[in-house]
Amino acid sequence: MLDLQFIRENPDLVRTAIKNKNKEGIDLDRLLQLAEERKAAAGEVSDINRKRNEAQAARDAEAGKNLKEELRAAEDKYQQIEKELVSILIKIPNIPSADTPVGPDESGNVVVREWGEKPQFNFEPKAHWDIGRDLGVIDSEKAAEVSGARFTYLKGDLALMQFALVQLAMSVLTSREELAKIIQEKGLSVSDKPFIPVLPPVMMRSQVMNRMARLDPIDERYYYEKDDLVFVGSAEHTMGPLHMDEAIAEERLPIRYIGYSTAFRREAGAAGKDTRGILRQHQFDKLEMESFAKPEDGLAEQELFVGVQERLMQLLGIPYQVLLICTGDMGGPDHRQFDINSWMPGQNTYRETQTSDYMGGYQARRLNTKIKRQDGTSEPVHMNDATAYAIGRTLIAILENYQQADGSVTIPEALRPYLGGREKMEKVII
């Protein structure tokens, strides 16, 4: 949610953001009108309350009764205005950053960096679903019988590799030295404060998900109505509210978390898309970074996040591109968004493996997470979230980039210590 005062002072900026983010249909003029009406209605309520307090002090029962009716009517009117106002306000997207390219859809995204050499094969590289089936490490058929489409059993070394990725990522993110190296390479001036590892809940109240601006579209969420609980689509959803209704002292920032959790997505709008393999699953595991920073540090904090993402892919030797996402393709709550697309030779294309969202104060405003400044003032904290490893997609990149002519897969060096020092994945024999 944007600050209403900001919207009133910068209607043109907001109008442009709505247009460039393809969110037409939001009635900004109505919102501005409602803001005025709400102010008037609030004044009315406050006026009646004052008279009512006077009547009570005088023990004037008659006047009190009348004022009670008046108050009820005035409050109803206020509530009605408030309800409509909020319904429009929460639809208004965040303002894109100055360096965000304007574009209609993903065609407007800009490749800002590329890293790595695409592997050369003297054979036709296979897609991960074939490699995984042949090695016995991906079982989609039995999973389909047991759970349905978009579910998978991961077995053997692929299952072990998941834990290897978790450990590798944790070892980088919890190390002040590793972060300092990234900061230095990128020439950033941000804190080298390590990330705090978190295992968050995977179910949450729908109300809190709503405050994260992530409940809609509800069709994308698994929702357990009986208990009013939503299954998270990312650890971001439960880590973002870690400080809701708190005012964090300025000197404690930044606060950084690295969360590991399963993510659940209905993929409602993706029927028939990426149905083979494990790219688009109803359930997958993911390491997610989340941080709370001072507004003046927010953009640099995001650059650190992207730097961490790059380091994590470099450690695996996976070629990637860093994309700056354009207005038409970025998320509504984002101020700036980067994606990392990794090379997947089996599909002869780059696919999204990581994303980095800088929200500014957009989420924090509704979560009521504030900074308490040393001078006593307060303002919404600035929030960043970004993928560390989306495990499934990272496993795809490893399988496809490290495949060999004989059908085996080499284990990336950085992961070998976590897989018994082995150089090659073993075939699963049942």
Added chain:
RNA sequence: GGAGGAGUGGCUGAGUGGUCUAAAGCACCGGUCUUGAAAACCGGCGUGGGGCAACCCACCGUGAGUUCGAAUCUCACCUCCUCCGCCA
């Protein structure tokens, strides 16, 4: 799942229908005193909305209700604690 208890400012905690405009203490900030600090004393010290301002309004877990009047009474919900049951 069952029974009982409790939610009040940053913290502790008083308040069971009307000067509550929420006591008191701690913490914090400013001042006096001091070479400096501590102690002592004096003053300040929540959030949001409106107003140029004096000031006004709202907020005692959340929401509804009773009453001229609710922190206080009623109902629902949420959270925490204790006990019982079940359980990795």
